Amino acid sequence: xxxxxxxxxxxxxxxxxxxxxxxxxxxxxxxxxxxxxxxxxxxxxxxxxxxxxxxxxxxxxxxxxxxxxxxxxxxxxxxxxxxxxxxxxxxxxxxxxxxxxxxxxxxxxxxxxxxxxxxxxxxxxxxxxxxxxxxxxxxxxxxxxxxxxxxxxxxxxxxxxxxxxxxxxxxxxxxxxxxxxxxxxxxxxxxxxxxxxxxxxxxxxxxxxxxxxxxxxxxxxxxxxxxxxxxxxxxxxxxxxxxxxxxxxxxxxxxxxxxxxxxxxxxxxxxxxxxxxxxxxxxxxxxxxxxxxxxxxxxxxxxxxxxxxxxxxxxxxxxxxxxxxxxxxxxxxxxxxxxxxxxxxxxxxxxxxxxxxxxxxxxxxxxxxxxxx
Numbered sequence: 001x002x003x004x005x006x007x008x009x010x011x012x013x014x015x016x017x018x019x020x021x022x023x024x025x026x027x028x029x030x031x032x033x034x035x036x037x038x039x040x041x042x043x044x045x046x047x048x049x050x051x052x053x054x055x056x057x058x059x060x061x062x063x064x065x066x067x068x069x070x071x072x073x074x075x076x077x078x079x080x081x082x083x084x085x086x087x088x089x090x091x092x093x094x095x096x097x098x099x100x101x102x103x104x105x106x107x108x109x110x111x112x113x114x115x116x117x118x119x120x121x122x123x124x125x126x127x128x129x130x131x132x133x134x135x136x137x138x139x140x141x142x143x144x145x146x147x148x149x150x151x152x153x154x155x156x157x158x159x160x161x162x163x164x165x166x167x168x169x170x171x172x173x174x175x176x177x178x179x180x181x182x183x184x185x186x187x188x189x190x191x192x193x194x195x196x197x198x199x200x201x202x203x204x205x206x207x208x209x210x211x212x213x214x215x216x217x218x219x220x221x222x223x224x225x226x227x228x229x230x231x232x233x234x235x236x237x238x239x240x241x242x243x244x245x246x247x248x249x250x251x252x253x254x255x256x257x258x259x260x261x262x263x264x265x266x267x268x269x270x271x272x273x274x275x276x277x278x279x280x281x282x283x284x285x286x287x288x289x290x291x292x293x294x295x296x297x298x299x300x301x302x303x304x305x306x307x308x309x310x311x312x313x314x315x316x317x318x319x320x321x322x323x324x325x326x327x328x329x330x331x332x333x334x335x336x337x338x339x340x341x342x343x344x345x346x347x348x349x350x351x352x353x354x355x356x357x358x359x360x361x362x363x364x365x366x367x368x369x370x371x372x373x
Contacts, residue, residue, distance in 0.1 A: 040338045040340045041339045042338050043088050043334040043337045043338065043339065044088075044335070045085050046087060047082065047327045048327065049323055049328075052081060052323040052327050055078065055323075056078070057323075059077060062074065069103065072103035073099040075099070076102065080094065085330070088155070088339055089339070089341075093153060094154040095152055096153075097148070097152040138173055139173050142169055143166055146202075146203075147164050158206045158348065160203060161203070161205075163203075164202075168202075169198065172194050172198045173195075176194055190216045192279070193215070193216045193219055207348060209290065213287075214286030218282045219278075222275050222279070223275065225274070229271050230267045230271055232267070233263045234267070236263055237259050237260035237263035237264050238260050240260070241256060241257060274300060276303070277298050277304070278300060283296075284296035290348065292341050292343075292345075294338065294340065296338070297336055298333075298336035299336075306328060
């Protein structure tokens with residue numbers, strides 16, 4: 001019987017020995033993301049209506065008893081409480097302004113106003129000259145007001161700052177408004193956008209700058225819809241007045257115009273808060289702080305409805321529920337905003353800076369302007 005052929009030697013791959021386990025090719029781990037993923041951090045508000053009522057009523061009484069001198073301390077106490085109730089990532093904000101500096105600013109503004117009123121009544125040219133000077137000083141007042149409020153607002157031991165270029169303020173607050181009457185008001189939403197961009201983009205926290213990149217489109221839509229609402233309300237109010245009275249034109253008495261003023265006022269109130277909520281969402285959804293960003297989700301319908309409840313409560317209580325309305329508004333505003341960090345917030349470094357001017361801040365508030373971020 002023939003013998004079987006000898007078995008062929010096993011072929012061993014190069015680099016391996018017979019009987020050894022086969023080599024395993026290592027798998028590279030996935031590359032880490034460029035920026036670490038961070039959970040969105042909501043703003044929280046811890047204010048209480050009873051606490052704020054005590055602050056508000058004390059401020060009111062002491063301001064009246066001191067003939068307005070305590071107004072500077074009242075302003076600081078109010079702002080310190082409201083900002084101190086806002087929490088982000090386990091830390092609260094603070095307001096550190098010196099009331100004495102605000103008092104000096106208030107005194108100077110009152111002196112200028114009285115001089116304008118007394119001398120302007122006798123010398124009309126003085127009044128015109130004063131108005132011209134006030135307009136020329138407006139950019140400086142705005143810049144100093146923003147710098148003062150930013151420098152006295154603190155978060156995690158870091159003060160906010162406002163870079164103080166005067167030429168952009170002149171462009172935004174003196175030159176661009178001239179386009180509003182020239183365009184029959186069509187430029188107004190674009191001007192609102194320009195103001196927001198100026199105020200936000202020159203603020204910083206430490207070495208991180210805020211930046212606003214939103215466009216004007218949503219603002220134009222909001223103002224167009226609001227204008228349509230106001231015009232429709234005015235037309236409807238006049239139609240109701242004519243139907244109820246059977247009269248129109250100059251023959252109508254003020255009492256007979258109540259339906260018109262009622263509908264028109266409701267439309268103005270609704271449009272104002274609709275624009276506010278729309279602007280709030282649009283601005284914060286397009287605002288960044290360095291590489292970090294913000295997200296806003298204010299419900300416009302609920303916001304407008306809340307403002308109707310607030311105004312009704314304040315009127316029916318003869319003003320005593322005003323603190324309750326303020327706390328509700330502040331809580332809804334804070335809880336509608338979220339901070340989306342792209343890296344640890346500790347990476348923002350502290351910087352020094354100038355303190356701003358209480359005179360500019362007082363003048364800005366006196367003429368009814370609000371430039372807080």
